[in-house]
Amino acid sequence: MAARSGPVPRPGILDIAPYVPGTSALPGAAPVVKLSSNETPLGPSPAAIEAYRAEATHLSRYPDGSARPLREALAALHGIDAGRIVCGAGSDELLNLLAAAYLGPGDEAIYTAHGFLVYKIAILARGATPVVAPETNHTADVDAILERVTPATRMVFIANPNNPTGTYLPAGEIIRLHAGLPDDVLLVLDAAYAEYVRSRDYESGIALAGAHGNVVMTRTFSKIYGLASLRIGWAYCPDAVADTLNRIRGPFNVTGPSIAAAVAALKDRPHMEKAVAHNEAFLGPVAEQLARIGLETTPSVGNFLLVHFPETPGRTAQEADAFLHERRIILRRVTEYGFPNALRMTIGTDVENHATIEALTAFMDAA
Ligand SMILES: Cc1ncc(COP(=O)(O)O)c(C=O)c1O
Numbered sequence: 001m002a003a004r005s006g007p008v009p010r011p012g013i014l015d016i017a018p019y020v021p022g023t024s025a026l027p028g029a030a031p032v033v034k035l036s037s038n039e040t041p042l043g044p045s046p047a048a049i050e051a052y053r054a055e056a057t058h059l060s061r062y063p064d065g066s067a068r069p070l071r072e073a074l075a076a077l078h079g080i081d082a083g084r085i086v087c088g089a090g091s092d093e094l095l096n097l098l099a100a101a102y103l104g105p106g107d108e109a110i111y112t113a114h115g116f117l118v119y120k121i122a123i124l125a126r127g128a129t130p131v132v133a134p135e136t137n138h139t140a141d142v143d144a145i146l147e148r149v150t151p152a153t154r155m156v157f158i159a160n161p162n163n164p165t166g167t168y169l170p171a172g173e174i175i176r177l178h179a180g181l182p183d184d185v186l187l188v189l190d191a192a193y194a195e196y197v198r199s200r201d202y203e204s205g206i207a208l209a210g211a212h213g214n215v216v217m218t219r220t221f222s223k224i225y226g227l228a229s230l231r232i233g234w235a236y237c238p239d240a241v242a243d244t245l246n247r248i249r250g251p252f253n254v255t256g257p258s259i260a261a262a263v264a265a266l267k268d269r270p271h272m273e274k275a276v277a278h279n280e281a282f283l284g285p286v287a288e289q290l291a292r293i294g295l296e297t298t299p300s301v302g303n304f305l306l307v308h309f310p311e312t313p314g315r316t317a318q319e320a321d322a323f324l325h326e327r328r329i330i331l332r333r334v335t336e337y338g339f340p341n342a343l344r345m346t347i348g349t350d351v352e353n354h355a356t357i358e359a360l361t362a363f364m365d366a367a
Contacts, residue, residue, distance in 0.1 A: 002025065002087040003352050006300075007036060007261065008200065011127065011351065012124060013124075013125065013267060016124045016125060017121075017336070018121075019117055019118060019121055019261040019337075021037065021305065022036030022037045022177045022330070022333075023036055023325075023330050023331040023332075023333075024036065024037065024328065024330070025205075025323050026325055027171045027330055028328075030323045030328055031328070032328045032329070032330055033165070033328060033348065033356060034331040035304075035329070035330065035331055035332075035346040035347075035348045035352060035356060036330045036331055036344070036346065037085055037228070037332070037346065038077045038163065038193075038223055038302070038304050038334040038344075038346045039222075039223070039226065039346065040224055040225075040226040040275050040303070041108050041226055041278070041346075041347070041348045041349040041352065042226060042274060042278060043226045044225060044226035044227050044261065044265055044271075044273045045225070045226070045264060045268035045271040045272075046267045046268075046271075047265070047267065047268045047271075048225070048226075048227060048261040048262070048264040048265040048295055049051055049261070049270070050220075050264065051257075051260040051261050051263065051264035052230070052257045052260060052261040054260065055256050055257040055260045055330045056257075058117070058256070059256070059257075061211045061256070062252050062256075063252055063254065063255055063256035064259065065251050065252050065258055066087075066155055066246070067087035067254045067259050068082070068297075069259055069260075069263050070087055070207070070232075070234070070254075070259045070263050071083075071085040071108075071234075072085060072262045073179060073262075073266050073267070074234060074266065077266060078179045078206055080087060080206065080210060080233060080236060083239070083241045083242065084236060084237050084238070084301070085097065085208060085234055085235070085236055085237075085241060085242070085247065086235045086237060086242050086246060087232065087233070087234045087235075087253070087254045087256075088232075088233050088234070088235065088249065088254065089231040089232070089233075089235030089253055089254060089255075089307045090220060090221075090232065090233045091190065091192055091211075091218040091219065091220040091235070091294065092118055092231075092233070092246070093105060093231075093233070093249075093253065094189065094233055095118055095119065095122050095188065095218060095233070096122045096125070097159070097245050097248060097249055098122075098155070098186065098188055098216060098235070098245070099122035099123055099125065099126050099128070099155070100121070100122075100125075100126060100248060100345065101241075101244045101245060101248055102129035102154050102155055102186050102244075103126040103127075103154055104121060104126055104127055104128060105126075105127035105153060106128075106129075106152060107126075107128040107129070107152055107153075107155075108130075108131050108132060108152040108153045108154065109123045109128055109129070109131065109153070109154055109155040109156070109157065109158040110126065110131045110132075110133055110145055110149070110156045110157070111123075111130065111131075111132065111133070111156070111158070112132070112133050112134075112135050112141070112144075112145065112158065112338070113132055113133065113134050113135045113164070114161045114162065114164065114165050114337050114338050115132075115140075115157065115158070115159060115162060115172075116162065116163050116190060116192075117336060118170075119157040123155075123343040128154070129152075129154070129175060131148050131308060133145040133147075135165075137167070138163070138165040138286050138298045138306070139167040139168075139169070139285050140160075140161075140162065140167075142159055142169070142171050142173050142176050142177045142180070143282075144325075145158075145177060146177065146180040146181070147182075149181065149182070149185065152183050153182075153186060154186065155183060155185065155186045155187075155189050155218065156177070156186070156188065156316045157178050157188045157190065158174075158177070158187070158188070158189055158206075159190040159193075159207070160189055160190065160191060160202075161176065161193045161194075161196075161197060161300070163192065163193070163300050163302065163304070163340065164299025164304070164306050164332065164334045164337050164342075164344040165288050165298050165300070165306050165343075166199060166298055166299070166301060166302040166304055166305060166306060167298060167299065167300070167301070168301050169204055170198065170199070170201035170223075171201055171202060171203035171204060171207075172201065174189065174203065174205070174208065175208070178208060178215060179303040181214070183213070184214070185214060185215060186214050186215075186241070187208075187214060187216070188216050188217075188218065188319075189204070189205030189208065189209070189215065189216070189217045189218070190217075190218045191204040191205050191217050191218065191219050192218070192219065192220045192222070192223055192233075193223055193224075193302040193303065194219060194225040195223070195272065195275075195276060195299075196223075196276060196279050196301065196302050196303050197301045197302075198276075198280060198301065199301055202301070204219070205217030205236075206236060209236045209237065209238070210236070212238065213238045213239070213240065213241075214238070216236070216237045216238070216241055217235065217236045218233060218234070218235045219233060219234050219235075219236075220232070220233040220234075221233060221258075221261075221262045221265060222278070223303065224272060224275050224303070225262070225266070226265070227258070227261055227262060227264040227265060227273065228259065230246060230258040230262070231253070231255075231258065232259070232260055232261075232262045232273055234247040234253060236324050241284065245298075252325065256326050258272070264326075278347075279303045282347045282350070282353055283300065283303070283305070283347055286305060286345070286347060286353050286357065287299075287300075287305055289357045290305070290307060290360065291356065293357075293360060293364045294306050294307065294360050294364055296348060297311065298348055302343050303346060303347050304346045304347060304348060305344070305345050305347070306342050306343075307331070307342055307343050307344070307345055307360075308339075308341065308342045309341050309343070311341065314366075315363075315364065316341055317333070317339075317340070317341045317342050317343050318325065318333075318340075318341075319363075320330075320343060320360065320363050321333055321343060323359065323362075323363045323366075324356070324359055324360070324363070327359045328353075329356050329359055330358070331344060331345045331346075332344040332345075334348075353364050
């Protein structure tokens with residue numbers, strides 16, 4: 001048989017730059033302050049850890065294939081229809097399933113200039129064309145998005161609030177965006193940080209997804225619920241979209257321990273509220289302290305801050321990153337998000353925030 005060079009991926013797949021997660025470890029055994037992945041400093045609810053442990057006694061059994069206990073708990077909490085909820089291995093899986101279902105070669109999908117990078121990967125993986133809408137003040141711009149809609153547009157992805165900027169669109173702007181989209185364009189509202197938002201004019205997307213056939217909202221247990229390692233998220237969809245996702249997802253795409261832990265986490269409202277209060281207590285003060293040492297931040301409603309560094313040699317984000325690593329503090333480089341001279345800092349514990357500000361103060365003083 002003639003020699004062949006091995007299996008070849010579909011056109012375009014090898015042009016995709018793999019997603020590079022934030023640094024999570026440094027050489028050496030000493031502990032690190034890790035504020036690079038927007039994880040909650042409070043950890044999960046003790047009840048969630050207990051539920052996870054309890055699952056260990058029946059790991060040989062397949063989980064409920066539709067994650068029914070979790071869908072029912074979510075439906076009860078939010079007053080929505082469990083039949084329209086689809087759970088996934090993190091919201092990442094759901095974003096990719098949506099792209100798999102609705103995009104193919106020749107189709108276009110829009111996201112914004114500093115939008116979450118998983119959208120671009122999901123779009124390219126389906127052979128579709130990513131269309132990038134510019135932002136205004138590091139915030140999604142509804143007019144810029146609508147101007148880029150063509151007959152080939154199939155999807156629009158918006159993280160609200162967005163990572164890594166922390167900015168958001170108020171409900172009125174999301175409604176205006178939806179009103180400007182054709183009925184056959186799917187609007188995906190990624191609300192990974194919804195629980196943190198205190199602004200009164202914010203709506204996560206539940207209302208819109210509940211009322212229209214072309215809006216999906218995605219949420220995650222990775223952030224405020226502290227279950228990032230379990231990979232569990234959910235989407236609230238129109239009936240037809242839920243039916244579509246259920247046809248293509250893995251039959252047991254969510255694990256039993258993840259379902260059990262997420263149900264328990266959801267029920268522990270005091271723990272969730274503690275995480276919200278913690279963030280509220282530190283987000284503003286950390287931004288103010290950074291401003292005092294000459295570091296500007298983008299106004300954020302999430303659990304993280306985009307910290308901008310001066311262009312001056314000795315004071316750049318790259319140099320700050322190295323300086324922080326020497327002190328065993330890890331923030332997130334965001335060059336691939338279009339911010340080569342910024343770092344993203346997750347709000348940590350009081351001690352972690354303090355250590356980071358102290359180190360950045362020394363960095364700015366030393367330069
Ligand atoms: C905006 C946004 N959407 C989705 C995700 C993915 O979360 P998950 O852990 O549920 O896959 C993240 C995680 O960083 C995020 O920032």
